[in-house]
Amino acid sequence: MRNRYELRLSGSGGQGLILAGLILAEAAGIYDNRNVTQTQSYGPEARGGASKSEVVISESEIDYPKVTRPDLLLALTQEACDEYHRDLREDGILIVDSFRVKRVPSPGAFSIPISQIARKEVGKELVTNIVALGIITELTGVVSREAVKRAVLDRVPGGTEKLNIKALEVGFRIGRERRMSR
Amino acid sequence: MEKPALISGNEAVAYGALAAGVRFFAGYPITPSSEIAETLSELLPRMGGKFVQMEDELASMGAIVGASLAGVNSMTATSGPGFSLMQENIGFAFMTEVPCVIVNVQRGGPSTGLPTKPSQGDVMQTRWGTHGGCNTIALCPWSVRETFDLTIDCVNLANRYRLPVVLLLDEVIAHMREKVVLPSFGGVKKVQRKKPTCLPQEYLPYEITEDDIPPMADFGEGYRYHVTGLTHDPTGFPTSNAKEIDQLVRRLYGKIERYRDEITRIEEEYLADAQILVFAYGSVSRSAISAVKEARARGIKAGLLRPVSIWPFPDKHISRLADQLKAIIVAEMNLGQMIGEVRRASCERVKILGVTRVDGELITPDEILTAIQEVS
Numbered sequence: 001m002r003n004r005y006e007l008r009l010s011g012s013g014g015q016g017l018i019l020a021g022l023i024l025a026e027a028a029g030i031y032d033n034r035n036v037t038q039t040q041s042y043g044p045e046a047r048g049g050a051s052k053s054e055v056v057i058s059e060s061e062i063d064y065p066k067v068t069r070p071d072l073l074l075a076l077t078q079e080a081c082d083e084y085h086r087d088l089r090e091d092g093i094l095i096v097d098s099f100r101v102k103r104v105p106s107p108g109a110f111s112i113p114i115s116q117i118a119r120k121e122v123g124k125e126l127v128t129n130i131v132a133l134g135i136i137t138e139l140t141g142v143v144s145r146e147a148v149k150r151a152v153l154d155r156v157p158g159g160t161e162k163l164n165i166k167a168l169e170v171g172f173r174i175g176r177e178r179r180m181s182r
Numbered sequence: 183m184e185k186p187a188l189i190s191g192n193e194a195v196a197y198g199a200l201a202a203g204v205r206f207f208a209g210y211p212i213t214p215s216s217e218i219a220e221t222l223s224e225l226l227p228r229m230g231g232k233f234v235q236m237e238d239e240l241a242s243m244g245a246i247v248g249a250s251l252a253g254v255n256s257m258t259a260t261s262g263p264g265f266s267l268m269q270e271n272i273g274f275a276f277m278t279e280v281p282c283v284i285v286n287v288q289r290g291g292p293s294t295g296l297p298t299k300p301s302q303g304d305v306m307q308t309r310w311g312t313h314g315g316c317n318t319i320a321l322c323p324w325s326v327r328e329t330f331d332l333t334i335d336c337v338n339l340a341n342r343y344r345l346p347v348v349l350l351l352d353e354v355i356a357h358m359r360e361k362v363v364l365p366s367f368g369g370v371k372k373v374q375r376k377k378p379t380c381l382p383q384e385y386l387p388y389e390i391t392e393d394d395i396p397p398m399a400d401f402g403e404g405y406r407y408h409v410t411g412l413t414h415d416p417t418g419f420p421t422s423n424a425k426e427i428d429q430l431v432r433r434l435y436g437k438i439e440r441y442r443d444e445i446t447r448i449e450e451e452y453l454a455d456a457q458i459l460v461f462a463y464g465s466v467s468r469s470a471i472s473a474v475k476e477a478r479a480r481g482i483k484a485g486l487l488r489p490v491s492i493w494p495f496p497d498k499h500i501s502r503l504a505d506q507l508k509a510i511i512v513a514e515m516n517l518g519q520m521i522g523e524v525r526r527a528s529c530e531r532v533k534i535l536g537v538t539r540v541d542g543e544l545i546t547p548d549e550i551l552t553a554i555q556e557v558s
Contacts, residue, residue, distance in 0.1 A: 022188070022359070025188055025359060025361075026188050029186065029188055029361035030186050030187070030188060030361065033186075035361065036188070036359075036360070036361050037358055037359065037360050038188065038358070038359040038360075039354070039357065039358050039359075040357070062360075063468050063469075063471045063472035063475070063547070064468050064469050064472040064546070064547050065354065065358050065360075065465070065468055066354075066544060068546065
């Protein structure tokens with residue numbers, strides 16, 4: 001892994017991307033003990049329209065805190081994919097929710113029906129963000145599974161721990177399968 | 183605390199305020215500062231403090247002046263449009279020498295402008311916003327951790343010099359989350375106000391003292407005195423005596439000049455052998471240090487000067503550097519505010535170039551690097 005790793009989670013307001021970014025940042029920063037910054041698009045788009053949450057993870061101190069050339073881009077909507085895929089590094093990882101993103105800009109992208117997996121395998125589309133976190137963890141290796149799990153448990157509302165851990169485990173499995181098949 | 187946490191700049195302000203002993207907050211929520219009020223509304227009452235959501239920013243400023251006169255460390259937080267509304271009572275606090283802290287999280291302007299995006303358009307307003315020729319102390323952090331520290335410093339400076347002090351943030355610093363390890367609040371250094379040692383009937387609230395800072399009694403402890411925005415004599419009552427007026431106005435303005443070296447703070451990076459200086463503050467200095475490192479990697483001798491105290495302006499530092507430099511680049515999210523100060527302090531003995539941005543986006547390291555290459 002390079003010293004500085006940039007992740008951008010994008011989609012539309014209400015998909016839980018800000019929370020996903022927070023969990024990722026806490027996993028890397030608090031539990032894996034790296035340097036992190038987390039920023040987000042903060043505006044009317046946070047409630048519908050394109051929304052993004054960004055995390056920079058680094059072994060050294062982070063100067064510029066925002067993401068300019070993501071190493072990982074998650075796009076949960078076509079709009080977000082269209083807007084942000086050009087910023088992705090050439091060797092960057094693109095993960096799209098294939099249920100909502102039909103025009104995939106690069107053949108190397110991981111097209112995974114994340115929201116449908118959340119609905120069918122976990123039982124709630126609401127946890128799409130957590131399934132996506134599991135997939136990102138496996139495909140990037142940028143945070144440890146244990147750290148993500150602890151960060152999820154810290155942040156999700158009381159009473160939903162079981163559901164969210166299930167979503168995370170499903171994400172881990174899907175991510176692992178995709179990684180192996182490459 | 184004392185274990186790592188991921189918090190935003192706005193949360194760091196709230197924690198810093200609590201650590202510094204702020205026990206009164208009055209404000210009117212406004213993006214991008216609202217999380218300061220939100221956090222304090224929850225935490226202040228638990229620590230025995232008071233939180234009041236006011237009807238507007240004029241009243242907010244009035245309320246913190248009142249609370250401070252009663253002896254409580256007081257704070258408000260706002261953004262540009264609210265800061266404009268506070269200007270009248272900021273001048274009142276300056277004239278009446280009431281310690282208080284105003285946090286201004288800058289957003290795009292003019293007017294209601296760009297609520298959710300960053301700007302640094304209020305730098306000159308912070309210095310000159312209220313009428314009549316006040317003097318100002320304002321601090322400007324570049325990280326979440328420094329935001330915590332400078333919030334405490336603002337409270338201490340206000341108490342030490344008896345005046346309103348501004349913590350000047352921008353939206354990036356306010357909303358960004360970083361990993362921080364905060365010290366336990368008990369260990370934080372707190373500056374107490376200078377109190378009167380005389381009997382209440384002998385108390386002169388605006389006494390001319392050797393250090394130019396009159397002792398301050400809390401309302402309610404028996405020292406009754408008059409507080410007015412009119413020019414006043416040592417008793418606190420209005421005066422039209424030319425000598426007394428001159429003495430008061432010169433002392434109010436002069437106490438910052440007198441302690442200027444004590445208050446002024448800068449941070450330097452790679453300056454020892456630098457030929458090109460990047461001058462940047464707040465979030466832009468994060469881009470600037472990144473650009474400076476990249477320029478160094480390419481063999482260009484660049485350095486960074488970051489004013490931690492943006493007011494008073496670090497005149498001496500700029501003046502001293504002007505002759506050893508090839509160029510100064512001033513990067514800021516406005517159309518050129520600090521650049522005027524850099525020109526003035528350097529007497530333009532060096533080439534000065536501005537990098538500006540007013541579209542609501544943070545200046546990138548690349549933009550600054552391009553400017554560095556241009557002048558090298």
